[in-house]
Amino acid sequence: MDPLRIGELLMTIAIRAAIAADKEACIELLQDFATATGEDLSAAAGDVFDNLLQTGNGEILVAEDDGELLGLVSLTYTPVMRFGAEYCRIEELVVDPSRRGEEVGARLVEGAIGRARGRGCAEIGTDLLERAAQHREFHARLGFDSIGTALRRPVD
Template identity: 35%
Template sequence: MIRPARETDAEALAPLLAQLGYPFGSAELAPALAELLSDPAHHVLVAEDDGEVVGFVNANFRPQLHHLAPVGTIDELVVDEARRGRRIGERLVEAVLDEGRRRGADVVEVTTHERRERARAFYRRCGFEATSTKLVYPLR
């Protein structure tokens, strides 16, 4: 089941983020999640299996002048390692695409680290196309 995230989901999201190499505790995550949930531009969903959170996606939709419409961005998506291959990630992506259509978005974008080859293959299977290169300037 896919549902909107709640502030109380921070405890379940922490171990999922740790699987990606971001080991935050739920106490650190809770205020960040609360901030996302209070921002109407963000769309944060969780996937549940028998009442247990097994994945989540954090997307946002913001207007951009060069599109003259909102552009959706998938900022984070993770499915528990033990539950991958069951179309949970695909259902989360489909839910974001549906929300993008509802909001009149022009496109939905996603960035993956160059070392995450499986993630890029996953997004290609979902219909995403490689169209640009992202450059990053670290501030800290």
Template identity: 45%
Template sequence: MRLIALLRNAERPSPAWVAPFNQLLTGERGGVIVAEEDGRLLGAITYSFNIAIRYGGEYAQIEELIVDPAARGRSLGRLLVEAAIAAARTRGCAEIGLYGVNPDNVPFYARFGFEAVGPEVRLGLR
């Protein structure tokens, strides 16, 4: 599939993706929402649920958003993000965010009300 090929060319292609992806599929720690047409996968968004004291509970994080280049321009990205936001609201999350967003994509997310909040600091453990 074209989407799988795009993910394979992403930053960390690895069989290690299988276990986390399966956890998202259960809905316990997040979710996967797909856009299909006539049985053809056109796009997908994955999101995770996390917990933080500062929120007094859970928050959500968009992990991946991918739309097949041949299907772009049909508002699929918008529909997928709206669905992830709705899932986070339904879950009772205090916030939904994403990290490491491409600066060219900031205006896309701003349309939903996302705002840039400070620099990110990380330590890779693998």
């Protein structure tokens, strides 16, 4: 754990893999985020949490300070033929609103990059929604380049 100085406050933030005991706190963070953005959190979010912890197709990293969960980043890994390796995708990056501005999100992304590198991924990426364009500078500071527009559609 590296100490992080915010103003006069010195704190130690640990980035670690989520465990089953983190489920409730992670779901609460996601629910707060969904509420703030006007979205609905799927009732199956807890099942997806379990799946990410068990299958190896992805994982969740959490930021913790003295036992308090500060944020999370969820990752998925997809084999990509043109890369000849996996692609790591940041699916969710959520920081407790009371802890924003303390570099928690940056530490989580750095942890995700380290995991992707250790797994042999060719790239790591994420989507930045139009309504979250204010986060473009945050991602650019961490080395992310804008490469285009994401296209999606429901499958049902």
